[in-house]
Amino acid sequence: MSSKPALLDVVQEYIHAQTTRLPVFNRTGLVIQQEMSKPEPSFQVLEREISRDQALTSQLLRTANSAFYRGMRPISTIRDAILRLGTEEVANIVSMLTQQELFRTNDPFLRRYMNDLWLHSVCCASGTYWLTKRLKMPSETPKAFFAGLLHDVGKLFLLRVIEELQRSKKIDMAMTPEFLQELIANQHAAQGYELMQHWNIPKEYCVVARDHHLESFDVNDTLLALVRLANAACAKLGIGLHQDDNIDLASCKEAMILDISEVKLAELEIRLEDTLSFLNANLESPATVQQEES
Ligand SMILES: [Fe+2]
Numbered sequence: 001m002s003s004k005p006a007l008l009d010v011v012q013e014y015i016h017a018q019t020t021r022l023p024v025f026n027r028t029g030l031v032i033q034q035e036m037s038k039p040e041p042s043f044q045v046l047e048r049e050i051s052r053d054q055a056l057t058s059q060l061l062r063t064a065n066s067a068f069y070r071g072m073r074p075i076s077t078i079r080d081a082i083l084r085l086g087t088e089e090v091a092n093i094v095s096m097l098t099q100q101e102l103f104r105t106n107d108p109f110l111r112r113y114m115n116d117l118w119l120h121s122v123c124c125a126s127g128t129y130w131l132t133k134r135l136k137m138p139s140e141t142p143k144a145f146f147a148g149l150l151h152d153v154g155k156l157f158l159l160r161v162i163e164e165l166q167r168s169k170k171i172d173m174a175m176t177p178e179f180l181q182e183l184i185a186n187q188h189a190a191q192g193y194e195l196m197q198h199w200n201i202p203k204e205y206c207v208v209a210r211d212h213h214l215e216s217f218d219v220n221d222t223l224l225a226l227v228r229l230a231n232a233a234c235a236k237l238g239i240g241l242h243q244d245d246n247i248d249l250a251s252c253k254e255a256m257i258l259d260i261s262e263v264k265l266a267e268l269e270i271r272l273e274d275t276l277s278f279l280n281a282n283l284e285s286p287a288t289v290q291q292e293e294s
């Protein structure tokens with residue numbers, strides 16, 4: 001008998017057990033997201049919440065001063081950052097920096113997957129945000145980065161489950177890339193949906209995690225179409241756990257729904273490549289940070 005079904009059984013049993021340890025959503029990230037969902041987010045709440053976290057503050061200032069965001073003079077306080085970049089961009093950076101913690105691992109086999117998934121998540125978030133700006137969709141803009149960042153959170157959860165099973169020696173057979181790919185492909189959307197519900201994330205984001213690979217999806221859900229298009233562009237460029245050179249963005253259902261031109265699609269690809277370069281040049285990957293700490 002093949003070991004694969006047995007391994008899958010162990011993983012599924014673990015996922016459904018009451019004892020499964022779910023990743024914890026960063027408190028500051030959640031408070032900032034809740035504030036941003038209000039019609040008029042408070043400048044003071046953002047400043048206060050970010051300033052409470054010294055490590056986050058220094059990471060945010062370093063990011064705000066990188067070439068990707070930099071203005072004429074350096075940003076030295078959270079207030080400066082909010083005034084210069086705006087509440088939305090600062091909230092996006094906070095979401096990115098606080099989520100990054102969840103992608104750290106000591107497991108050498110999983111490290112590459114975590115790193116690729118991190119790059120994919122941030123690029124998809126950046127691409128979704130850019131689309132709402134370029135297509136002039138102000139009602140979607142405040143939600144875009146967060147929705148893109150979390151659309152594949154089910155993959156993160158599954159990688160965490162595998163890490164925990166290996167660490168606790170509940171599985172003693174070698175993990176193969178093929179098994180991992182299959183597990184992720186079949187399970188990540190449903191697991192992401194459940195995890196986000198557990199985190200009490202608003203329903204519209206949970207739906208994006210659940211439906212972003214469905215053949216048949218709600219064509220009236222603009223946020224979903226935006227994330228799906230950015231996700232497809234990432235896959236076309238090979239930003240993430242897989243690459244698909246055959247994707248023709250112009251003929252995607254999502255491009256039709258959003259009525260986006262080929263010129264703008266080409267600009268989207270440039271935006272994603274710029275974001276990837278920014279991440280590689282300015283932010284330590286979660287895996288690199290972990291290697292240095294261990
Ligand atoms: Fe996905």
Ligand SMILES: [Fe+2]
Nearest residue numbers: 120151152231
């Ligand atoms: Fe994705």
